[in-house]
Amino acid sequence: MAQSLATYIALPGTTAEAMEHWHEVFGGELEILRYRDAPMEGMPFEPDPEAVAHATLTLPAGVIAGGDAMDDGTDYPVRGSAYSLLYTTDTQEEARELFQKLLDGGGSVGMPLEVAPWGDLYGQVFDRFGVMWAFSCEAAR
Known part of the structure; x- marks a missing residue:
């Protein structure tokens, strides 16, 4: 596999909606895998089956990947100017x-x-x- 760099974003339960929106805006190829469709053997936690385990939006210029953040009590604000x-x-x-x-x-x-x-x-x-x-x-x- 060739080396690559992609952006990965963990969103608070809105990954599917965000990825679908970005797909509408930018086009590309969208793939969304929910936990209900993923093998669960060996998982150290029990996620919501509807949560996004992994999603990728492949664009000509790069890849945006992400998944729903697991609610572990940690607050990771999405909106900020430390990144774009x-x-x-x-x-x-x-x-x-x-x-x-x-x-x-x-x-x-x-x-x-x-x-x-x-x-x-x-x-x-x-x-x-x-x-x-x-x-x-x-x-x-």
Whole structure:
């Protein structure tokens, strides 16, 4: 197997909904495995059978993977600015379209999509799940 790097997000019971939303926005190939469909032998816990054990959204530019967080009493906030998913587009129109789709899906602007001091188009949007998406596109020069 070739080396690769994917983003993995554990969401609080909303992984299926988030992955389906991102699939609508970005396209790609979506696979969702629920615990009811996974072999349970040797599992150290008993998860909700409807919870997402593993999901992948494969896009031309990369992979987003995730699963439902197990309720172990630990609070892992999703919304924050310590991380973002950086999506670089080929055209400004594509960046604007994807940005708007996330807003239309219940998101909010973190930073308007506009020409940044370094000269490229850049902006941030928090989707309705609290995940920050940053968009970048080389500005026409």
